Amino acid sequence: MTPLDSPARTDGSTRRDAPAFSEAPGLVRILGADGAIAPTASAEPYLAVIDALADAQLEEFYRDMVVIRAFDREATNLQRQGQLALWPPSFGQEAAQVGSARAARTQDHLFPSYREHVVCRIRGVDPLDIIRVMRGVTHGGWNPYDPKNGNTHIYTLVLGAQTLHATGVGMGLVFDGKSGTGDADRDEAVLVYYGDGASSQGDVHESMVFAASFRTPEVFFLQNNQWAISVPVATQSRTPLVRRGEGYGIPSVQVDGNDVLASYAVSRVALDEARAGGGPRAIEALTYRMGAHTTSDDPTKYRTSSEEESWARRDPIARMRTYLEGRGAAASFFADVEAEAHAVAEDTRERTMALGGIDTSVMFDHVYSEQHPLIDEERRWLADYETSFEGDAR
Amino acid sequence: MTPLDSPARTDGSTRRDAPAFSEAPGLVRILGADGAIAPTASAEPYLAVIDALADAQLEEFYRDMVVIRAFDREATNLQRQGQLALWPPSFGQEAAQVGSARAARTQDHLFPSYREHVVCRIRGVDPLDIIRVMRGVTHGGWNPYDPKNGNTHIYTLVLGAQTLHATGVGMGLVFDGKSGTGDADRDEAVLVYYGDGASSQGDVHESMVFAASFRTPEVFFLQNNQWAISVPVATQSRTPLVRRGEGYGIPSVQVDGNDVLASYAVSRVALDEARAGGGPRAIEALTYRMGAHTTSDDPTKYRTSSEEESWARRDPIARMRTYLEGRGAAASFFADVEAEAHAVAEDTRERTMALGGIDTSVMFDHVYSEQHPLIDEERRWLADYETSFEGDAR
Amino acid sequence: MTDVTEAPTQAAAASTVSTMPLGKALTAGLRRALAENDRVLLMGEDIGPLGGVFRITEGLQAEFGPQRVIDTPLAESGIIGTAIGLAMGGFRPVCEIQFDGFVYPGFDQITSQLAKITNRHEGALRMPVVIRIPYGGHIGAIEHHQESPETYFTHTPGLRVVSPSTANDAYWMIQEAIASTDPVIFLEPKSKYWQKGEVDTSAPALPLHASRVVRRGTDVTLVGHGAMVTTLLQAAALAESEGTSCEVVDLRSLSPVDYGPILDSVRRTGRMVYAQESPQFTSLGSEIAATVMERAFYALEAPVLRVSGFDAPFPPAKLEGLYLPDPDRILEAVDRTMAY
């Protein structure tokens, strides 16, 4: 047998390190792992975007990250205590998510995958709606087009499927002339999230084909968190995933996804280029899932603690904190953020415990939006059947 | 509404020219349209491969092309005369197909799409087996692993599906150590064909993902014939399709597919690199479907005669003929080839007319390879039912 | 039944009846839907300048422009998936799948997305998407071009599935399907594209989800859809000459099924034969047989019999005559049911 050099195949039988931080030439990083501004060469064009940010905005990035981490930890605990069926932690990916979501404008349309809790929160979605999905009382959780939810779509659990929906929305924007008019405050764009594992799905490919063909105002935001459950990214691609987009002629950039400033800047520029009529853009954000895949997962089966530790040293929150401290943020600011995070976690716990049951009608009421005889019959049958038990011991 | 610049959308309502011969920097061409050796810069590394060819081989390329064109024309006629349900002409694509198929070694595994008549013939498949498929008397036509068929798989009509089968065969070669041993005469490789339209299918993407991941000894051979029925290649991609492979880290090359020498050389090198353990390779061959998509098609609905004429000037056969003439090939050689082409066409016609019907048993005998009660029952029922008509007027 | 008030109903002056092939009636229905609602758009492979391989969209891109009649890249999952996004953006996309056998690459987007998105959003999003699929045999074509995939869709909650068998139904049902706020799989009996019939453009005869008795009879009820309706009528005519009176019901709607006219008929005849081109095992025909037997148990003199394509892949074209139910095979079943 041929000696195989594939990490997918040779390291398979034991735990393994993900390949080293797979930086491609052209990686955009602004904030070093030590929290100091240390732009890579490719970051130069983006520095002005960061310079334009007010202190309040920088602090908001930090606040977003800290608060969601507290929420995420609380949700994980709630699952452990039997309150949720499952929880997919966002732990470690806060900078990629906050940077990109904060870069979107109000009128933009966002399509998360299923781990973008802070993206939803930033856009106005009540995180309890995510909790409700994972508790098993709803499949959706919220109405994307209720103005309070900031055009943020619900989670899609079939990996990659949402990329096509996003591209379809983008095609509609083109057909309706809602982008490319030159007015950045009104032109609409689409931002779609997916993972390194999902990138292998045919749907992601077809989405890029359609996006390039119709020149949708769309940003493909790939969070490469190094793992698809237990499978390292090298199994999905032996070349940096950022190159994938280039194959469609989609201008693409790789960013340090644990650097919230860089994530913000590249997303902001890409979204604005797309909304201005420049066609789709792709971003690969290098980050790390610091926790388990979900609460059902056991990462010790497939990765090493040394790998986890090496990424802990690149924690996006610590990095931003050091930076803000260096800029002279007040101790009271950090205390305030801690307090808010604590409060949000508390609130999450309380409201989760107070969540009611689920109405039976959810099963039948929305299978079709128009009347349907079979559904009517089954609804009626079930109601009669349930009634037949009233006052019955069985 | 935004003014749209997409050929897919702005030229849609009338006939349109396909974009000019979409050459990318790096195009490999050896034989100019005028039949003179005029290598592009990128062709330099391939010249030695051509220099090594004997006159007999060069003449064989020419013979292959001429003979298949005669066969293809005859099959088209047979369809017109009601002998076949359909015929997909290979007219115009002979150089891409002959060059690549002649580059494969005996032990290689070939997966055509559904238009690679000469590929099949070169590998030993009786072209009448293709005729039988298009006549509606069989779905398959031949056994790929009958030694006489040179490991050539049958046509796959669901576009792109065969690319995954090819990659699976390639994975098997890796697992079995049947490639990468360093013995080019024994190491096996896989050659898979698909079109510019098919390139948009998710399966082609997943195939490249798996091929790159498992480093299959495989060459992806894309015939970009400018059209997917009525849809120009620009709708599938705004950037040369050769770039697609690079997105997976698959070394890729664009070749003038109407130049049989260049097609041979790039295929030969790619196959040998793949078989040596170098992983997959991709080739985009620029060519043109000079005829209709199939006998059911009417190209006048969607493309201009000026476009057709411009490609007629790049006819792969004329080009090679001029080259051979320039090298001093004898007039008797050309006469001989014409005679053979004529004979093959005649033979095709005669054998087609002599084709028998189809045995009913084909419907049931191979649905499963092992016994199956429902099939047995239906087979029995049908036999009884047919018997009941015996001696009956109905 | 679907509320059809959304369908265009304005009365036209003078004669509103003309004769045209079923395929051209579809074109006319699509044209009217495009004209009356500028959120309607058509998308698919080769539907623009070529007008589709069956020419159903012929002339429509020239008339409505390339943003309303859209040639897409060659990818079925992409077509369905982006249609979903377009519907999210308020469009009413009508997708053409080129042939029955090419719908499967889009199956996940149909089954797990299109069919379930309204339910997943608890009604907050609607999916007025139509998927047109030319289906069925009788055209002597190569593999994947003659299949009857209806059961895969009827088994999927959230989808509506319909199939017209006449030009008039084709004209109206396509418009009603487009007007529906739910996803509709619109199965076009491709072998009947050239079958002419009268089209009355003044008002639809029936709601989208109603079945229809197309021939009255007293001995046996014959039920089917699409191209099979013609076959059933031929069988009924032959049966009549042999002394058996058959009632024929055109299903029209495959999901939901309008059982009213079927049960009404079976209660009178006591016998029923269902005909379909698709394989029989776990098919729409199985459902209808099981349900009719359940609901009309005491009325039945014989089990409901099914005449179907065999449980084998659609064979090479030269065998299609053997595979597809024809009047003789239906009569054989009629004879069998009469023998009970």
Add this chain to the structure above:
Amino acid sequence: MTDVTEAPTQAAAASTVSTMPLGKALTAGLRRALAENDRVLLMGEDIGPLGGVFRITEGLQAEFGPQRVIDTPLAESGIIGTAIGLAMGGFRPVCEIQFDGFVYPGFDQITSQLAKITNRHEGALRMPVVIRIPYGGHIGAIEHHQESPETYFTHTPGLRVVSPSTANDAYWMIQEAIASTDPVIFLEPKSKYWQKGEVDTSAPALPLHASRVVRRGTDVTLVGHGAMVTTLLQAAALAESEGTSCEVVDLRSLSPVDYGPILDSVRRTGRMVYAQESPQFTSLGSEIAATVMERAFYALEAPVLRVSGFDAPFPPAKLEGLYLPDPDRILEAVDRTMAY
């Protein structure tokens, strides 16, 4: 029935019976198949170091190496499509689909390729590919993780579809499925992975495509597969306490269906209830009801009744108890059939 002589049959010494959960019996069956035939390989998402999300392949990669137990890229069409290629190369791939709801992206490769390749090649190529799918509800999981997609496969000629309900069947049926030269969809009732049972490793009790009477009774025949078998047995026990004697048949093979034991039972009881988790409309249950009514028409005192998941998408987990047939709903149908 499949010829089972290809399955391992060597008699072992001493006791060959041990108790283990159904999931571990699958692991043991896979291990034995890997050990006995080096052309067998397992492929799928996360089946290597993790051992699969349900740990069915736990330890197998360590034992057989990463070329026999293969973590693939995350793409179902890719998994099935390359498995087809591997089968062309003489391997016997066993694919794991992580959850029922994730099989649809691979649907084209299953339906138009895997199921039809042997037929297309007129027997010259064989497709000994097994697709393992954990299916069904009862585990309180989120969307796409609790579905019962069997009908999509049983309706597809060329596929065999089976589902074990006991540890012993799990151990043997997975080996028989791997030994089959036809593609087999192997549906694993995921809620029963932890249900213990005796496994006798000396010889299989029944061929792969045989159904089995698991409880004798005289009044009503109850039929189902997978997790439903437990529910049917519970219902039968309750019915007995209420004076009704139920026979229970475990289908085991969903395609083909072994009608022998079912018809034999129904001819004795005159009544039948079929239970399944999947939606009812055009389902496997419809087929079995229609066929049993057709073949045992005169023996039936009542129509065959079906108890199914509703014709709605699988609901949020907190409603699954309402959606899934439970012993009470089966008893309700038993009562109804007894009332005829």
